[in-house]
Amino acid sequence: MRRMPERSSKRPRDLNQLARRLVQEATDDAPPELPPSGPEKDPAAVALGRRGGLKGGKARAERLTPEERSEAARRAAQKRWAK
Numbered sequence: 862m863r864r865m866p867e868r869s870s871k872r873p874r875d876l877n878q879l880a881r882r883l884v885q886e887a888t889d890d891a892p893p894e895l896p897p898s899g900p901e902k903d904p905a906a907v908a909l910g911r912r913g914g915l916k917g918g919k920a921r922a923e924r925l926t927p928e929e930r931s932e933a934a935r936r937a938a939q940k941r942w943a944k
Contacts, residue, residue, distance in 0.1 A: 873879050884890075922930065 873882060925933070
């Protein structure tokens with residue numbers, strides 16, 4: 862069984878840029894790592910958002926009636942197949 866090659870978002874799509882990067886890696890002349898862009902996130906806010914996200918779907922499912930869950934699933938399937 863053949864495996865799919867792993868994709869990396871860091872790999873350039875332009876062939877010239879890809880060739881340049883391959884030469885740099887082959888000659889150990891790798892480009893300097895770029896600092897992360899954008900402002901730093903507040904760890905407390907990240908933890909709070911994650912905590913709410915982990916329990917949100919389960920809490921919503923418990924609150925809905927079986928008919929409402931079925932209708933939501935039906936709408937989601939229609940949206941998926943409409944693409």
